Amino acid sequence: MGASWFGRLRQLGGDDRGDALFMVTVMGAVMFFLVTSLIALAVWQQNSASTRTRTTQAMNVADAGINAYLYQLRQNNNYFLTNADTGWVSMGVDGSYRVTASAPTSSAPLTLRSIGNSHNASMTIVTTVGFPTFADYMFLVDTDISIGSAATITGNVRSNGTVTNAGHVAGQVMYANSFVNSGGTVDLGTTRTVTVDFSQVLADMSQIETSATASGTYYPALGGTYQGYLVTLNNTQVTVAKITTGTVTGNFTTTGATTVTIPSSGVLFFDDPGGAYVKGTYSKAVTIASSSSIYVAGNYLKADMAGTYSSGLIGQVNVLVPTGWSTTYLPTDMTIDAAMLAQSGACTADLANGTLKSSLTINGAIASEGQPNYVSGTSHGFSARYYNYDRNLQLYAPPMFPNTGSTGALHVNSWVESKPVG
Amino acid sequence: MRSTQADKVGAALNQMTREIRQAQETQVGYGAFSTAQTQTISFYSNVDQDIAPELINYYVSNGALYKRVDQPSTSVPPYAPFVAGTPTVVIAQVNPSYTGNTFTYYTNTSPPVSTTDTSAISAVDIVLTGQQPSMTGPVNIRLESWVQVRSLSNPLN
Numbered sequence: 001m002g003a004s005w006f007g008r009l010r011q012l013g014g015d016d017r018g019d020a021l022f023m024v025t026v027m028g029a030v031m032f033f034l035v036t037s038l039i040a041l042a043v044w045q046q047n048s049a050s051t052r053t054r055t056t057q058a059m060n061v062a063d064a065g066i067n068a069y070l071y072q073l074r075q076n077n078n079y080f081l082t083n084a085d086t087g088w089v090s091m092g093v094d095g096s097y098r099v100t101a102s103a104p105t106s107s108a109p110l111t112l113r114s115i116g117n118s119h120n121a122s123m124t125i126v127t128t129v130g131f132p133t134f135a136d137y138m139f140l141v142d143t144d145i146s147i148g149s150a151a152t153i154t155g156n157v158r159s160n161g162t163v164t165n166a167g168h169v170a171g172q173v174m175y176a177n178s179f180v181n182s183g184g185t186v187d188l189g190t191t192r193t194v195t196v197d198f199s200q201v202l203a204d205m206s207q208i209e210t211s212a213t214a215s216g217t218y219y220p221a222l223g224g225t226y227q228g229y230l231v232t233l234n235n236t237q238v239t240v241a242k243i244t245t246g247t248v249t250g251n252f253t254t255t256g257a258t259t260v261t262i263p264s265s266g267v268l269f270f271d272d273p274g275g276a277y278v279k280g281t282y283s284k285a286v287t288i289a290s291s292s293s294i295y296v297a298g299n300y301l302k303a304d305m306a307g308t309y310s311s312g313l314i315g316q317v318n319v320l321v322p323t324g325w326s327t328t329y330l331p332t333d334m335t336i337d338a339a340m341l342a343q344s345g346a347c348t349a350d351l352a353n354g355t356l357k358s359s360l361t362i363n364g365a366i367a368s369e370g371q372p373n374y375v376s377g378t379s380h381g382f383s384a385r386y387y388n389y390d391r392n393l394q395l396y397a398p399p400m401f402p403n404t405g406s407t408g409a410l411h412v413n414s415w416v417e418s419k420p421v422g
Numbered sequence: 423m424r425s426t427q428a429d430k431v432g433a434a435l436n437q438m439t440r441e442i443r444q445a446q447e448t449q450v451g452y453g454a455f456s457t458a459q460t461q462t463i464s465f466y467s468n469v470d471q472d473i474a475p476e477l478i479n480y481y482v483s484n485g486a487l488y489k490r491v492d493q494p495s496t497s498v499p500p501y502a503p504f505v506a507g508t509p510t511v512v513i514a515q516v517n518p519s520y521t522g523n524t525f526t527y528y529t530n531t532s533p534p535v536s537t538t539d540t541s542a543i544s545a546v547d548i549v550l551t552g553q554q555p556s557m558t559g560p561v562n563i564r565l566e567s568w569v570q571v572r573s574l575s576n577p578l579n
Binding site for chain 1: 440444497541
């Protein structure tokens with residue numbers, strides 16, 4: 001085919017004149033095509049490399065913004081309250097960043113969004129940040145703690161004293177004094193650490209009281225012969241009644257019941273020496289604090305364990321399960337879904353009264369100034385005890401639940417390059 | 423054609439780097455990695471940027487590099503159990519003559535130390551290889567990247 005085509009061309013021309021010009025033209029066109037293709041490929045690769053470089057630079061600038069903000073947060077855990085937007089911060093020739101902070105809610109932790117601009121490229125990094133709280137441990141105690149051979153604890157254990165372990169800790173053990181292995185196992189090892197100051201909780205409780213007052217959920221001392229408050233949760237509603245009799249048996253008589261919605265602050269504060277008797281089911285983040293003790297007067301349940309909300313029970317003295325009550329008034333199989341904190345007393349059962357009940361399941365956290373204890377021999381407390389740390393608490397601590405460190409400590413829970421906008 | 427294969431390996435490395443860089447713990451203290459082997463890596467990373475991280479798996483098998491994304495079953499930590507996804511081929515033909523590690527893991531110490539303890543890993547060295555047929559025989563491609571998990575290696579943590 002090729003020869004015949006050339007032949008016809010030659011016949012048209014009559015002789016060889018112009019053949020060279022034709023070949024030069026064809027070859028020139030081919031060369032032009034090849035050269036322009038190579039140039040286009042080189043330009044594309046250069047642009048592609050340049051884009052990657054600039055995008056990486058922009059990401060690093062955004063990351064620098066995150067790190068700068070985290071530095072400020074370490075100095076002041078409330079930095080985000082007064083500095084929710086840094087505005088554009090120049091990094092000279094490298095570009096500029098802007099960090100905005102979204103305060104934590106019951107469904108989202110403290111979130112930082114950093115936009116980095118560098119040489120006409122832009123990247124956004126979103127991080128979530130948490131602070132260490134008293135709800136970070138299955139057991140956090142201000143004294144020594146001894147874990148029995150039958151115990152299986154899911155979550156971390158931390159003591160300001162000595163930890164003696166004969167059981168199984170599915171987590172880490174932290175101690176300020178010493179660790180004694182009595183034949184137990186610890187999945188994530190042991191480490192020595194500093195003590196946690198339980199006295200600082202008083203300042204946090206004062207802030208909770210102030211916030212509750214502003215929210216209309218501060219309940220003052222009752223006076224007279226009242227024996228405390230009965231607090232019954234029903235999803236997002238809380239019914240508060242004054243107890244006239246029945247705290248010894250659990251067979252209450254009450255008066256003056258009122259029902260409120262869990263406020264946006266999420267906190268209720270009870271300032272009666274008789275304390276607050278708490279039970280029910282919650283479906284919204286809530287912290288109940290008492291200037292005296294909290295008594296868990298029945299099952300205290302999270303409506304949906306897949307929810308991000310959580311609940312805290314803070315007693316300035318104890319957080320106590322009144323196991324002296326008969327099974328008519330306190331279940332023999334009991335469940336508490338909450339982070340509990342006893343500032344100067346203990347998270348414990350009433351081990352001086354009543355008979356042995358069947359089981360206690362705690363899905364939450366325990367922080368106790370004194371030794372937490374839910375059984376005494378075979379006569380008091382609960383015969384079976386299940387301690388399951390609620391890992392949701394490390395991302396979504398209950399409202400205003402106290403931090404363990406006022407400055408310096410935080411943890412980055414996630415670091416994500418955000419989706420491009422538009 | 424050679425650049426196409428190199429681009430595929432490069433794109434795979436960029437994607438892996440990005441996913442590992444934003445890996446996160448699902449249980450505080452347990453680390454961001456589920457599996458840390460020389461030819462297999464599994465880690466938690468919120469690649470679809472919803473409320474919960476996915477379990478991302480990369481593994482070399484039968485001369486190819488595969489990826490599988492397992493979805494969380496809950497929206498709260500620890501998000502388990504994860505529901506296994508369908509594997510997809512990332513690199514159809516890795517270099518069969520490469521016998522080194524595809525994944526090597528490092529601690530957050532200074533200097534970093536190689537480790538296989540999933541709770542101690544904060545950085546990963548990735549070596550991706552590929553092979554491209556040509557008139558003069560297969561051309562080997564080798565790309566390497568070292569990536570820090572930002573949520574675990576933040577110097578301010």
